Amino acid sequence: MFTISEKHSAVVRTSELPSKADSCGAMLSVGRNCVKGEFMPRRTRQQRLALIAAAMLSVVCCAACDWSGYGYGYTNGQGMVLAPHDTISVYQLAHRLNMTVRSSSASRAVLSDSVNSVMMTAGPTARIYVNGSAIRHSSQIRPVGNILFVSPSAQSSIGVWLKHPVAEARPRYVRLGAGAETVSSSVGRAGSALGPVFIDAGHGGRDPGAISVNGVQEKTINLAVALQVAELLRERNVKVILTRSDDTFYELDERCVMSNRSIAAMFVSIHADSSTNIQARGCTVYVSRSASVGSTRLAEAISNSMASSGIISRGVHRADYRVLVGTTAPASLVELGFLSNWAEAAALTDRNYQRRLAEAIASGIVAELHRSAAAGLR
Ligand SMILES: [Zn+2]
Numbered sequence: 001m002f003t004i005s006e007k008h009s010a011v012v013r014t015s016e017l018p019s020k021a022d023s024c025g026a027m028l029s030v031g032r033n034c035v036k037g038e039f040m041p042r043r044t045r046q047q048r049l050a051l052i053a054a055a056m057l058s059v060v061c062c063a064a065c066d067w068s069g070y071g072y073g074y075t076n077g078q079g080m081v082l083a084p085h086d087t088i089s090v091y092q093l094a095h096r097l098n099m100t101v102r103s104s105s106a107s108r109a110v111l112s113d114s115v116n117s118v119m120m121t122a123g124p125t126a127r128i129y130v131n132g133s134a135i136r137h138s139s140q141i142r143p144v145g146n147i148l149f150v151s152p153s154a155q156s157s158i159g160v161w162l163k164h165p166v167a168e169a170r171p172r173y174v175r176l177g178a179g180a181e182t183v184s185s186s187v188g189r190a191g192s193a194l195g196p197v198f199i200d201a202g203h204g205g206r207d208p209g210a211i212s213v214n215g216v217q218e219k220t221i222n223l224a225v226a227l228q229v230a231e232l233l234r235e236r237n238v239k240v241i242l243t244r245s246d247d248t249f250y251e252l253d254e255r256c257v258m259s260n261r262s263i264a265a266m267f268v269s270i271h272a273d274s275s276t277n278i279q280a281r282g283c284t285v286y287v288s289r290s291a292s293v294g295s296t297r298l299a300e301a302i303s304n305s306m307a308s309s310g311i312i313s314r315g316v317h318r319a320d321y322r323v324l325v326g327t328t329a330p331a332s333l334v335e336l337g338f339l340s341n342w343a344e345a346a347a348l349t350d351r352n353y354q355r356r357l358a359e360a361i362a363s364g365i366v367a368e369l370h371r372s373a374a375a376g377l378r
Pocket residue numbers: 024025026027202203209210218270271272
């Protein structure tokens with residue numbers, strides 16, 4: 001189990017936090033010494049030797065991190081992207097511009113809609129081209145891992161050069177029925193009333209995720225709840241796409257690509273927590289640090305639904321999980337509860353409790369879909 005650096009995880013609204021930060025297997029492994037210095041009081045020789053050993057260990061830790069770009073952001077290959085504060089990923093930028101990411105690498109990204117194409121290149125001479133022409137901008141464009149991150153100002157810098165009207169690159173939350181014909185959405189017309197919603201059961205295959213105190217693998221619980229969420233959503237006429245419906249392993253980036261290609265209206269990843277504090281319990285919903293309004297509303301809807309279902313809710317937190325910054329759709333990650341807590345571990349393997357969790361998640365999603373649809377039709 002690892003620690004999330006406080007530097008990179010801000011609390012939006014929370015209840016009690018465990019003494020150590022928590023994580024499931026998709027989380028970050030970063031020693032604090034990797035990211036910030038700390039005040040060192042006078043110590044005994046033994047303590048100093050221990051600290052030197054710890055410092056050497058932290059160097060190993062940092063060496064294990066996938067440092068990239070310009071020395072201020074990195075990924076650790078376990079699910080968390082540590083991008084600079086006040087930046088957004090190209091996927092989040094695409095969402096704000098109502099565009100789709102056509103290609104993305106550590107050096108270049110291409111976004112497009114039906115009439116516009118935007119290319120950005122990273123490096124000391126970072127450039128942004130809109131429809132083939134370089135534009136003036138003051139945005140930083142820097143890679144973290146293989147994802148480019150830009151200043152939020154890039155949205156307005158690019159936006160003024162886009163041809164109008166910008167085509168609807170992705171479906172809006174559309175409810176068929178009266179007035180539906182006035183709403184443009186090929187997905188909506190294809191038959192499903194709402195969505196599609198992308199449900200991502202965390203881990204799978206060779207990646208078990210966290211292991212509960214009673215020996216159950218996180219991947220199994222994630223899948224059981226994800227399948228029930230999908231079933232409940234489909235019953236409510238919501239189109240659902242699953243990352244996996246069996247014990248299959250997919251890389252985090254593959255999950256992002258699947259969601260982005262499906263032009264999902266929402267992305268919800270399902271995990272279960274673990275902590276060194278065995279008292280820690282409750283459901284937590286995460287959004288990225290630079291989450292869109294849509295992502296935050298989705299997370300709050302799920303969190304509120306959990307709370308009103310009588311499930312312990314730890315509120316909405318911010319952390320840059322890779323699946324949250326690599327997806328274009330409004331995205332949140334749900335940690336169902338703590339596998340490190342005996343009572344909660346037992347509950348998480350109980351079919352009835354899993355159903356309660358699934359119903360709460362599905363209700364939150366549906367509430368946000370309807371709220372968004374109503375807002376879109378006004
Ligand atoms: Zn997990």
